[in-house]
Amino acid sequence: xxxxxxxxxxxxxxxKTTVTMDCVYETRDSSYFLFWYKQTASGEIVFLIRQDxxxxxxxxxxHYSLNFQKPKSSIGxxxxxxxxxxxxxxxxxxxxxNYAQGLTFGLGTRVSVFP
Amino acid sequence: EAGVTxxxxxxxxxxxxxxxxxxxxxxxxxxxxxxxxPRDQGPQLLVYFxxxxxxxxxxxxxxxxxxxxxxxxxxxxxxxxxKQGDTATYLCASSFRxxxxxxxxxxxxxxxxxx
Numbered sequence: 277x278x279x280x281x282x283x284x285x286x287x288x289x290x291x292k293t294t295v296t297m298d299c300v301y302e303t304r305d306s307s308y309f310l311f312w313y314k315q316t317a318s319g320e321i322v323f324l325i326r327q328d329x330x331x332x333x334x335x336x337x338x339h340y341s342l343n344f345q346k347p348k349s350s351i352g353x354x355x356x357x358x359x360x361x362x363x364x365x366x367x368x369x370x371x372x373x374n375y376a377q378g379l380t381f382g383l384g385t386r387v388s389v390f391p
Numbered sequence: 392e393a394g395v396t397x398x399x400x401x402x403x404x405x406x407x408x409x410x411x412x413x414x415x416x417x418x419x420x421x422x423x424x425x426x427x428x429p430r431d432q433g434p435q436l437l438v439y440f441x442x443x444x445x446x447x448x449x450x451x452x453x454x455x456x457x458x459x460x461x462x463x464x465x466x467x468x469x470x471x472x473x474k475q476g477d478t479a480t481y482l483c484a485s486s487f488r489x490x491x492x493x494x495x496x497x498x499x500x501x502x503x504x505x506x
Contacts, residue, residue, distance in 0.1 A: 280433075309492045319480060321434070321497035328492060367433050373491050377447065378424050381433030 278303045280368050282382035289358055289389055296343070297353045297385045299368030307373035310351045312340070315365040315384070324366075327351055329373075355387075363389045393417065395498035397483050403504045404473045412468045412501045416485030424495065425458055425468050426482040434482055440466065452477075473505045 279302040289295045301310065310327045325337045327344050334342045343352035355362055365386045369379040396415040404410055416423045422441050426434035437456065438448040442463035451458070455474075460466040470477055480500040486493045 313497075319500050319502070321482065321484075323494050323496070326492055326494075369433075371491070378426075378436035378439050379434075379495060381435070383431075383433050 278305075278308075278370055278372055278380045280370055280380050280382040282368055282385050284385045285383075286386040286388065289387065291360060291389050291391050292357055294354060294356045295358055295362075295387055295389075296355075297366055297368075297387070299351050299353070299382055301349050301351065301368070301370050303349075303370065303372055305372040309371050309373065310342075310344070311369045311371075311379065312342070312351075312353045313367045313369060313381075315367060317364070321367075325353070358387075358389045360389050360391065363387060395483055395485050395496050397481075397498035397501055399501055400499065401502050401504075403506065405506055406474055407472050408505075410470050410473060410503065412481050412483070412503075414466045414468070414483030414498060416464070416466070416483070417496055420485035420487050420496075421463070422486045422488060422493075423460055423466050424484040424486075425466070426484060426497075427452075428480045428482055428500070430479070437468070437481075470503075473503075475505045478503060478505050 281300050308329045312324045315321045325340045327335045339356045341354045365384040367384045368382040424439040425437045428434045438458045440460040455471045458468045480502045482500045483498045484495045486495045
């Protein structure tokens, strides 16, 4: 069975700095997909970025990037040049590729960005 | 393009009452998911459909919960006799296909409080 663990409950950062969030996962499959989602104060969940297990290059979208360390089963999210609007809860999620299924989420990390 | 629509946005019940949640997925999305998100936790998959067929309902808490998607479009999640432990946000999500990297889009959720 797959499992996703986010150990950081909350992180506070000053605006325009970089924040890094950790996520480790467990899977028996050799092919899988890792995702980061953001949940805003209104409750809306928005997809941010994805990493395919077979790709060695770290994914980057805008000011979001990933630190994918496959031997450690780790997929960190890095947000550079943070803005107040980045304050939210960030969820790591995964899906194995071998059969139909939903996403498995971690508990989330709350990020607060202060001026 | 309209997103995933859910109603109602909020519900407050006494224990023992029944409640139904309604979801309209993104047009053309064949896969629909229902997630339960307790406070300060990540979403947890309850059930999901591909078209009108239930693919996985193994995580539905008990026979008090049921979900249908009769025409492969809209879906209803029902709780027959609510308990305080059912207090959570219920999220509907949809995607085109349910394999691999396909992006999953979430609705804004229904926040249920059982008193």
